Amino acid sequence: MEQDWIWGLAGGLLIGSGGAVLLLANGRIMGASGILGGLVDGSGRDTALERLGFLLGTACLPLLLWVLTGPVETHLTDNIAILIIGGLLVGLGTRIANGCTSGHGVCGMSRLSLRGFVASASYILAGAMCVLLFRHILEVI
Amino acid sequence: MRAGYAFLAGALFGAGLFLSGMTDTSKVQGWLDVFGDWDPTLAFVMGGAMLPMALAWSVTRRRSSSLTGAAFPPPPERRIDLSLISGSVMFGMGWGLVGLCPGPVIASLSYGGWGLYVFLTAMLAGMAVAPALRSRLDRPMPAE
Numbered sequence: 001m002e003q004d005w006i007w008g009l010a011g012g013l014l015i016g017s018g019g020a021v022l023l024l025a026n027g028r029i030m031g032a033s034g035i036l037g038g039l040v041d042g043s044g045r046d047t048a049l050e051r052l053g054f055l056l057g058t059a060c061l062p063l064l065l066w067v068l069t070g071p072v073e074t075h076l077t078d079n080i081a082i083l084i085i086g087g088l089l090v091g092l093g094t095r096i097a098n099g100c101t102s103g104h105g106v107c108g109m110s111r112l113s114l115r116g117f118v119a120s121a122s123y124i125l126a127g128a129m130c131v132l133l134f135r136h137i138l139e140v141i
Numbered sequence: 142m143r144a145g146y147a148f149l150a151g152a153l154f155g156a157g158l159f160l161s162g163m164t165d166t167s168k169v170q171g172w173l174d175v176f177g178d179w180d181p182t183l184a185f186v187m188g189g190a191m192l193p194m195a196l197a198w199s200v201t202r203r204r205s206s207s208l209t210g211a212a213f214p215p216p217p218e219r220r221i222d223l224s225l226i227s228g229s230v231m232f233g234m235g236w237g238l239v240g241l242c243p244g245p246v247i248a249s250l251s252y253g254g255w256g257l258y259v260f261l262t263a264m265l266a267g268m269a270v271a272p273a274l275r276s277r278l279d280r281p282m283p284a285e
Contacts, residue, residue: 010160053144072164
């Protein structure tokens, strides 16, 4: 659709505003994998309440918008092996690299962090190679 | 109070992911599909998100602490190491394979269907074992 970029830009501004609120109000970097991962491995036990607050907000607003606007297309694969391998790679990779698209991408690159740029270049390049290999060469996704 | 601000931040984040279409895996894989039918939407999302964040970072340089009194994050590290690159490559492979990253997984919990829960379970398992793997990567190579 032609309007996709407008929705992308508007949604992006909201995402960045969320990051700005977390930084200016709580002094925290908005990284989804770090906020969730700290609860999973116990390293964020002291800040569990604010982590849960953030995750609750992240889950609830889309729920509300979904109820208000009707069905949402996710085009998620139904191949269980791909879902499991993909989930493991995302969980492992984001915690080993200490960040994902929100932490290294949005928050890191916006303060010209070298690590943010290197991480983002790495995951975008790896993602593009993966789509090339599995979509166009092996044709499984 | 801190949890309340965090909820507000999460709500903005979730609304933004929903409206921008980032919970649609075909838009994410479309952005990575540079040799196919390339979809530029994610670039607008990333660009749009970096604007308020860049502003917020500039505010932190003029203030001594956050609204709740907590200190701002220290300046970014510059160390480029094996865990940063290998972790990001692993993440990127999973991201390309399925079209999901951690934020949109949480955002689509309500409408993602059974496949999302399979992905979420595997992702949480990966996050649980990551610290053990990371400490191995961070350890300097033993001398012969």
